[in-house]
Amino acid sequence: MNTTRVTDSPEEAHDWNTADASRRRSAGAPQLHDETLRDGLQNPSVVDPDIGTKIELLHALVELGVDSVNVGLPGAGPRTFADTVRLCREIGDNRLPIKASCAGRTVVQDLAPMVEVTQQTGVPIEAMTFIGSSPIRQLVESWSVDLIRDRTVEAIRFAVREGMEVTYVTEDTTRTPPTTLEALFHAAIDAGAYRLCLCDTVGHATPDGAHNLVSWTRRLIDAAGAEVGIDWHGHNDRGFALLNTLSAFAAGADRLHGCLLGLGERVGNAPLELLILNLSLDGVLPERDRGALTRACEIVADGMHAPVPLDHPLLGTAVGGA
Numbered sequence: 001m002n003t004t005r006v007t008d009s010p011e012e013a014h015d016w017n018t019a020d021a022s023r024r025r026s027a028g029a030p031q032l033h034d035e036t037l038r039d040g041l042q043n044p045s046v047v048d049p050d051i052g053t054k055i056e057l058l059h060a061l062v063e064l065g066v067d068s069v070n071v072g073l074p075g076a077g078p079r080t081f082a083d084t085v086r087l088c089r090e091i092g093d094n095r096l097p098i099k100a101s102c103a104g105r106t107v108v109q110d111l112a113p114m115v116e117v118t119q120q121t122g123v124p125i126e127a128m129t130f131i132g133s134s135p136i137r138q139l140v141e142s143w144s145v146d147l148i149r150d151r152t153v154e155a156i157r158f159a160v161r162e163g164m165e166v167t168y169v170t171e172d173t174t175r176t177p178p179t180t181l182e183a184l185f186h187a188a189i190d191a192g193a194y195r196l197c198l199c200d201t202v203g204h205a206t207p208d209g210a211h212n213l214v215s216w217t218r219r220l221i222d223a224a225g226a227e228v229g230i231d232w233h234g235h236n237d238r239g240f241a242l243l244n245t246l247s248a249f250a251a252g253a254d255r256l257h258g259c260l261l262g263l264g265e266r267v268g269n270a271p272l273e274l275l276i277l278n279l280s281l282d283g284v285l286p287e288r289d290r291g292a293l294t295r296a297c298e299i300v301a302d303g304m305h306a307p308v309p310l311d312h313p314l315l316g317t318a319v320g321g322a
Contacts, residue, residue, distance in 0.1 A: 017282075029285050031067040031255040033231065034272055036300060037087075038070035038103050040263035046304040051083055053303035055090050057260075060296040061098060064276065064288055067255070068099035070128065074113040075104050081113055088123040101126035101167070106155040115162045127159045128197065130169035133176040133184060145180050152184060153191045160192035167195040167231060174198070174205040174213060185220060195229040195255070196221070200244060203237025203267070207247040210234070214251035233257040234270050241270040246278065260300045261308065273297050273314055290314070 036057065041048050049057075061069055074084040088100050102117065104110030106129045114125045131148055132141060138148070152168065159166045168188035170176060185196055198213055205213070214230060221228045232248035234241045234257070245256050258272030273293045279285040297315055301308050310318040 029279070030249050030253065032065070032272070032276065033101070033255050033257045034061050034066050034069045034259070035233070035257050035269060036259045036263060036272070038072055039233075039257075039265060039269055040259040040261075040300070040304070042265040043263045043268065043306070046263060046306050049303035051086050053299065054083060054087060057296065057299045057303070058087055058090060058096070058098070060292070060299055062096050063292045064296055065286075066098060066272075068101055068126065070101050070103055073103045073110075074117050075110040081117070084117055085120055088117055088121040088125070092121050092123040099126055100124070101128050103128045103130065103169075105129070106131035106151050106168075108155060108158045111155060111159050111162075111164070114159075114164065118164075125164055126167060127164045128167045128169050129155055129159065130171050130197075130199075132172055133170040133180060134172035135177070135180075136175065137172055145183055149183055149187045152187050156188055156191035156193050165195075166193045167197050168193040169197040169199060169231075169233070171199050172201040172204075174200045174209060175202075178216060181217075182220060185217070186224065189221075189224060189226050189228055193228065195231055197231035197233055197257075198248070198253070200232075200234040200241075203235035203241065205234065205244050206238070206240060207243050210244040210247040211251040214248045214253050218252040229254050231255045231257060235264060235266065236262060236268045236270065237266060241268070242274055242278070245270040245275055249279075249284075260297050261306055261312075263300070263304070263306055277314060 037054060058069065071087040072080050072084040074081040084102060091098060091100055100123055102114045102125050104114065111127055111129065114127050118125050131152060133148065156166050156168065170184060196217060198217060217230055230253045232245055232253040234244045249256055256275060258275045259269040260272050262268040262271035276288050276293065280287045294315060300306055308315045310316050
């Protein structure tokens with residue numbers, strides 16, 4: 001005779017995701033940084049949208065609670081400069097709660113247009129100044145570590161004198177030896193950089209690699225006694241961009257980069273909408289309005305001619321959409 005008792009309600013589902021709380025980072029929520037209007041435009045299949053679409057996207061990012069946005073490379077040409085000025089005016093005129101950043105090479109000639117943008121708009125610009133650091137980049141460019149360090153110091157000191165906050169971006173960080181990074185990071189910090197951006201420029205890293213690099217960088221910063229933040233910027237060549245970004249956060253990265261719909265150079269970047277979704281589901285971020293996530297992605301899909309994959313976890317028609 002079967003004496004098993006049938007309860008009125010099924011047993012509550014067990015969540016293996018939270019079984020080992022020791023693996024979960026105890027620090028606060030990360031900052032979110034959007035690169036759709038910079039790295040996203042480097043995707044070979046997208047269209048650079050008109051300024052109206054860019055302004056619409058800017059407001060959508062504010063609605064999502066994104067902390068900072070790369071509004072372009074003002075040193076790249078007249079149109080890019082004009083769009084950067086217009087976006088910064090939109091931020092200033094409407095007092096939008098989002099920080100404007102601009103990208104540029106680690107040379108004064110790319111930083112000077114950022115200074116001009118601030119002079120025209122009154123909006124402070126965070127300079128994201130990038131330079132290749134890996135042995136492969138050194139070989140291709142015929143650079144030495146000493147040359148990279150000297151250019152780093154000159155450019156950052158110029159930006160700091162002009163009143164800009166500087167994020168120092170080492171391209172191909174995930175394939176750069178620690179001895180090189182140590183020399184460059186110390187030089188950047190001493191010159192006045194307030195953040196270091198670790199880049200998986202060609203999507204080389206695994207989740208373990210992202211964790212190892214961020215942990216190593218955090219130890220270097222702590223040993224230097226510096227108050228410097230860590231950005232993580234990851235590409236998706238191995239399909240790890242989202243997972244690597246979450247791993248970098250767990251290891252101590254406090255600002256995470258992404259592009260809506262995962263757009264970006266080659267196969268793209270970490271998808272910002274899925275990063276927000278996962279951090280919200282994990283309780284790291286307050287829950288975001290799914291409708292706002294959908295609207296932001298639709299602005300990009302329509303304005304940049306970037307079709308949404310049928311199996312997109314949030315928007316795809318094959319999985320029922322949002």
